[in-house]
Amino acid sequence: MPDEVRVSIASDADLVPARAEARALATELGFTRTDATLIATAVSEIARNIVVHVGVGEIRMSPMLEDQRRGLRVVAVDEGPGIRDIEQALEHGVTSHRGLGLGLSGARRLMDDFEIRTLTPGGTTIAMTKWRVLDELERLREDRRRDVRTDDGRR
């Protein structure tokens, strides 16, 4: 599994590789087909946000491996004018789509963690993560793998 996958975003066509990479990583991390779709959709929304409001940016995706859960962290970075009022920007995401709750607000609702950092000017970083809790069998395997690693370290 790669530590990080980066996809440059400069046009609508770049949504395709961004979605494909997100789905591939999500599948590798054991997310269900439905969750992989929701992650790909959230990636599409923040990539589209870059295309529409800034023009150029990058999506970085990385696996998060914790004891009890796996996560896919997606970070969208741009060097645009920044977001002056984040609260309003999230609200604008609703109103600009006839109140349907798409855009940044939609991406936020599809993921578990969502954070926006912005500098005006200086660019915006949107970080979002989707988590899945390991099932009992996965936890047992994880514990066994850790035990083996510890034993190897002692030898």
Added chain:
Amino acid sequence: MTSPDAFTAAYGDGLRGYLLVGGEGQLTAAYELGRRALAEGVTVLDLSDIHHDVLIASIDGDDGARDVVAAGRDFLREALSAFEMARRGFDDARRQVVSAQRDAAMIRRLAELLADAPAADDPLWPDEVARLLAEQARHLCRAASSAVTLGDGHGAVVAVEHDPEAGGWATLVRHPALRDRVAGLREPVRLDGSDLAADPLMQALAAASPVARTLTGWMVVPMLGAGVRLGTIELFATGGRAFSGGDADVALHLALLATGALERRARARGEA
């Protein structure tokens, strides 16, 4: 609530039954499954996948047909994801409306209470009203802690509200440096996490107080009556939360209600 597997099995039984015998009875079962899906939090994406997977399993010995249905399933799932995003938005909006209605009812009750209690000898004043104000402000603005001072300048901190499990708030709120800062305020102030990180006083407080280190929002709204400061409402946020413009409006509204009540109280005392 049953497990997702149980729902999938029930849906499979229902759909297979309809494919075999059809009829309104089976369609009624489908209607019941739809209601059950809603109750159990099965999304429309899940439902579509379950439906197609049952269809795929029902196709005997025709890999081409199975591939077509599987491709249709995957395509439809992507199209439905926008609907799922919108559904979550509607759910959020509905929760916000319910919450706003509850908040409005609380403010109305507080307004009635304050309107009814201006009498000079009313035992509610001033401690109980300040406590009520701090409690409502904390709740309505989803603050970790709140404080109400009464009087001009270094007015006394009359009430401090916070989670009973969380210590250190009373000490932080009464810290002399913070009181000096608040004493000089004539206009509302609202600081978010980055403002607090750049604020020398807040940094000094963070160095001295564990609870101050958790702050991610701070807001003070003075209660001003005829140019005289009658007190303040002060709110503290933690856990990455910052106060919004809506929170500031709520705090300002409470301050105006309290200001009116304080002025009526002062008039009543003057007449007594």
